[in-house]
Amino acid sequence: xxxxxxxxxxxxxxxxxxxxxxxxxxxxxxxxxxxxxxxxxxxxxxxxxxxxxxxxxxxxxxxxxxxxxxxxxxxxxxxxxxxxxxxxxxxxxxxxxxxxxxxxxxxxxxxxxxxxxxxxxxxxxxxxxxxxxxxxxxxxxxxxxxxxxxxxxxxxxxxxxxxxxxxxxxxxxxxxxxxxxxxxxxxxxxxxxxxxxxxxxxxxxxxxxxxxxxxxxxxxxxxxxxxxxxxxxxxxxxxxxxxxxxxxxxxxxxxxxxxxxxxxxxxxxxxxxxxxxxxxxxxxxxxxxxxxxxxxxxxxxxxxxxxxxxxxxxxxxxxxxxxxxxxxxxxxxxxxxxxxxxxxxxxxxxxxxxxxxxxxxxxxxxxxxxxxxxxxxxxxxxxxxxxxxxxxxxxxxxxxxxxxxxxxxxxxxxxxxxxxxxxxxxxxxxxxxxxxxxxxxxxxxxxxxxxxxxxxxxxxxxxxxxxxxxxxxxxxxxxxxxxxxxxxxxxxxxxxxxxxxxxxxxxxxxxxxxxxxxxxxxxxxxxxxxxxxxxxxxxxxxxxxxxxxxxxxxxxxxxxxxxxxxxxxxxxxxxxxxxxxxxxxxxxxxxxxxxxxxxxxxxxxxxxxxxxxxxx
Numbered sequence: 001x002x003x004x005x006x007x008x009x010x011x012x013x014x015x016x017x018x019x020x021x022x023x024x025x026x027x028x029x030x031x032x033x034x035x036x037x038x039x040x041x042x043x044x045x046x047x048x049x050x051x052x053x054x055x056x057x058x059x060x061x062x063x064x065x066x067x068x069x070x071x072x073x074x075x076x077x078x079x080x081x082x083x084x085x086x087x088x089x090x091x092x093x094x095x096x097x098x099x100x101x102x103x104x105x106x107x108x109x110x111x112x113x114x115x116x117x118x119x120x121x122x123x124x125x126x127x128x129x130x131x132x133x134x135x136x137x138x139x140x141x142x143x144x145x146x147x148x149x150x151x152x153x154x155x156x157x158x159x160x161x162x163x164x165x166x167x168x169x170x171x172x173x174x175x176x177x178x179x180x181x182x183x184x185x186x187x188x189x190x191x192x193x194x195x196x197x198x199x200x201x202x203x204x205x206x207x208x209x210x211x212x213x214x215x216x217x218x219x220x221x222x223x224x225x226x227x228x229x230x231x232x233x234x235x236x237x238x239x240x241x242x243x244x245x246x247x248x249x250x251x252x253x254x255x256x257x258x259x260x261x262x263x264x265x266x267x268x269x270x271x272x273x274x275x276x277x278x279x280x281x282x283x284x285x286x287x288x289x290x291x292x293x294x295x296x297x298x299x300x301x302x303x304x305x306x307x308x309x310x311x312x313x314x315x316x317x318x319x320x321x322x323x324x325x326x327x328x329x330x331x332x333x334x335x336x337x338x339x340x341x342x343x344x345x346x347x348x349x350x351x352x353x354x355x356x357x358x359x360x361x362x363x364x365x366x367x368x369x370x371x372x373x374x375x376x377x378x379x380x381x382x383x384x385x386x387x388x389x390x391x392x393x394x395x396x397x398x399x400x401x402x403x404x405x406x407x408x409x410x411x412x413x414x415x416x417x418x419x420x421x422x423x424x425x426x427x428x429x430x431x432x433x434x435x436x437x438x439x440x441x442x443x444x445x446x447x448x449x450x451x452x453x454x455x456x457x458x459x460x461x462x463x464x465x466x467x468x469x470x471x472x473x474x475x476x477x478x479x480x481x482x483x484x485x486x487x488x489x490x491x492x493x494x495x496x497x498x499x500x501x502x503x504x505x506x507x508x509x510x511x512x513x514x515x516x517x518x519x520x521x522x523x524x525x526x527x528x529x530x531x532x533x534x535x536x537x538x539x540x541x542x543x544x545x546x547x548x549x550x551x552x553x554x555x556x557x558x559x560x561x562x563x564x565x566x567x568x569x570x571x572x573x574x575x576x577x578x579x580x581x582x583x584x585x586x587x588x589x590x591x592x593x594x595x596x597x598x599x600x601x602x603x604x605x606x607x608x609x610x611x612x613x614x615x616x
Contacts, residue, residue, distance in 0.1 A: 016056060019075060022375055022427070023049040027086045028079040029093060032101075035073040041101040044090035048077050068101045078290055079368050112148045114139040114209060116202075117166070122187040123202050124162045124169065125152055139209040155208065158242050159201040160185040217243055262321035266310070267365035268303045269373040272536025273527050276373035277310055280365045281321070292372040308332055315340055320348040325358055327366075377537055382530070383426030389531035390471075393523060394516060396497055400471035401425055405538040406453055407475040409546035413443025415553050418453035419546035422469075423538050435549040450480050454487040458496075468496055475539050477502035481515050501539045512536065563587065566612045573600050577609075588613045 028048045032041040032055075045051030055069050080086045115128035119135040127148050132138055152163060162169060162184050164176070172188035179186040185201065186192035204216050224239035263282040268275060277293045295306065308330050320340045330336065333350050340348045353362040387399045394400075403423040410416040416439075422432035436456060441448040461468060474480045481500035488494045500515045502522070512532065514523040525532040562584065563574045580598045581587045587595075587609070595606035 016072075016075070019375075020049065020053045020056065023052060023077065024079060024371055024375075025049045026079050027082055028077050029086050029089050031076045031078075031093070031097075032068065032072045032099075033074040033076065034071045037074075039093075039097045039099045040071060041068055041099050042090055042093045042097065044086040046086075048079075052077070079371055081364060112145050114148055114151060116206060116209070118202075118206075120166070122162065122169070122198060124164065124166070125155065125205065126163060126165075127152065137206065137209075155205055156183040159205045159208075161198075161201050161205050162187060164188075261323060263323045263325055263361070264321045265325040265361050265365040266307060267327065267362060267369040268306055269366070269369035270303065271373055271377060271540050272533055274373065274377060274533060274537075275306060276369050276376060277306060278365050278369035278372060279310075279314070280361070280368070282361070290368065292369070294373075294376055304328060304330055308336065311336055312339075315343075315348075320344055320346075322346075323349045323351055325351050325353060325362055325365075327362060328352065377533075383534075386530045386534040387426050389529070390534055393525065393529075393531045394471070394497065394499055394514070395518075396471065398470055400469075400497070402467065402469045403471045403473060403538055404457075404469040405473035405475065405542040406450065406457075407539070407542040407546040408438070408446050408449045408453075409543075409550040410438075410444065410449075411550070411554060413445075415550060416441070416443075416449050417546055417550040417553060418449055419542050419549060420453070420457055421538060421542045421545050423541075426534060428538075428541055433545055435545070437553070446476070447479055447483050450474065450476065451483045451487055454484055455491070458487065458491055458493055462491060462493065468493070471497045471499065473535065473538055473542075474498065474500040475542055476500055478515055478520060481517070485517050499535070501535055512539075562613075563609075566609060568605060568608060573598075573605070576600055 025047050027044075027046050029042060029044050030048060030052050031039050032043075034040050043051070052075060055065070055072070059066075078089065080089060113128045113132075115126050115134065115136055115138055117123045117126070117134065117136040123136070127145070128134075128138065129145075155161070156163065156178075160183060162178075164178070164184075168176075169188050175186045175189055175192065176184070178184035179189075179192070185198060187198050204219070207216050220239045220243050224236050224243065227233075227236040227239060265278075265280040265282070267278045267280075269278075275295060277295065278290065279293070280290045293310065295309070307326060307328075311324070311330075320343075329350065329352060337348060337350065351358065353359040384399075387401065390396075391399050401424060405421050405423070407419050408416065409419070416437075418436040418438050420434040420436070422429045424432075434457070436453045438449045438452055441452065458468075460466075472484065474484050477500060481498065484498050484500070485494070488496055488498070498517055502513045502515060503511075511527065512525075512535070514525070514532075514535065516523070563569055563577065569577075576598050577587050577595075578584070581590060590610075592603075592606045592610045595601055595609055596603055601609070
């Protein structure tokens with residue numbers, strides 16, 4: 001989750017305009033806090049940026065809303081994967097915190113459920129909203145009525161359990177239309193379905209609604225194999241179709257997990273010497289809440305040390321869950337488990353995300369940690385201080401409002417990519433990012449690569465009479481810096497400020513050394529220096545962008561088909577050829593008359609394909 005301001009940060013430093021500027025457009029939940037740090041309103045949004053901005057960008061005629069906005073001192077947000085997840089989480093938070101401006105909102109009676117009348121001989125599924133007086137099982141709440149109807153419709157296609165009203169069911173003398181179109185097995189008419197088969201379908205339906213769809217698939221798979229072995233091919237085909245339909249609608253929501261165990265998910269995001277730790281708490285399979293923490297670190301602290309310190313401190317004050325999900329195991333894991341066992345008289349398991357469900361849980365926590373750290377780093381209240389500190393450290397004539405940073409990435413010298421990332425006013429300007437394919441150099445020569453990218457970048461800016469940066473940052477040591485100096489001299493741009501960032505001892509964050517053309521002895525800053533934080537931020541962003549661009553180029557090369565090099569052969573034709581022949585080698589070995597048999601391949605195209613592989 002992404003709590004955009006930590007609870008111990010002064011509200012006086014909260015800049016709402018900058019907060020809105022960098023707020024995500026993903027779905028989620030937002031919380032409004034007053035000057036006393038009390039939550040006064042909780043809401044959900046499909047687009048957090050648009051919804052939260054609406055409170056501050058216009059005048060409100062509604063007295064309650066206007067009064068609430070006047071009291072807002074801080075805003076926190078929690079990112080979710082979907083709007084429906086945000087809806088459910090909003091309900092949870094409202095129940096727990098009871099914000100004073102949410103008291104007029106809907107309670108549980110407004111949320112719809114799926115009701116299964118398990119107390120009946122032949123249970124039925126139905127839509128339910130209101131007080132739960134009927135005997136049976138209730139599944140939900142669902143975010144809205146359409147979600148319930150969609151689920152009921154999908155279940156009809158897989159498990160033919162009746163969805164008719166009890167009064168209709170008791171007075172049927174012949175099967176209804178739902179039976180004719182195979183959406184109901186017809187328990188209303190004796191002999192159409194056995195009790196065992198109907199109860200099996202009801203059991204599978206309940207398992208699906210409880211989030212046990214994988215177990216249902218396993219059972220159906222075994223039944224399909226058994227029917228096939230007994231030569232009951234129609235029955236086997238029915239099970240096969242159910243498995244296929246079940247897989248196609250299988251819920252992938254992370255907000256409601258199968259099972260009733262308590263799980264805490266911990267994820268860490270690191271940028272230079274700045275860290276965000278995200279804690280996501282699942283209770284009885286439901287997302288209960290989340291928090292983000294920004295600890296003060298000693299230089300060189302590892303993620304394992306950060307996680308261990310957090311677990312020891314946090315769970316001394318808060319009960320430990322059944323399972324803690326981490327990206328990696330801990331060296332002191334056994335000792336920590338023993339401590340928690342002694343304190344709470346129950347064992348806490350430590351897991352790494354190996355199963356797909358666990359990977360999904362961890363991925364969402366990681367996304368929130370990265371988003372929280374990005375928001376934390378880009379708060380305007382800190383940026384001006386960082387820029388001024390960097391100006392002082394490097395003795396610049398002006399504040400470096402426009403910074404550009406370069407990095408090189410390759411695989412053993414192959415497919416070299418150079419990145420150029422741009423920071424304006426201390427924050428990333430993604431639309432100004434550029435990547436360069438480096439060619440014509442000795443493989444692995446990073447100096448030549450840096451020389452080429454700088455030459456191409458600033459020769460073009462000079463030709464276009466564009467704005468030059470107020471500071472150029474080079475990822476590397478004195479050698480890379482000398483390449484930059486030579487390039488700028490040759491272009492008569494040697495007035496542009498330069499700094500290079502060399503990794504310190506052990507390549508640890510916080511131990512970097514800065515070099516400039518006027519200080520080749522190096523500037524060694526404290527790991528707590530905010531100027532170094534800014535340099536590390538732009539350096540790490542250039543490194544990330546270079547690696548990402550390089551991987552895309554490498555993956556494209558690995559998946560490139562020689563068919564793409566044939567003039568006049570488009571994607572549809574390539575796909576038809578591969579499907580028809582089964583692979584590229586078979587296409588290469590095919591005769592012209594065989595190639596013509598493929599849909600969309602004329603005689604001329606067939607000849608062109610043949611000539612491409614065999615020569616004219």
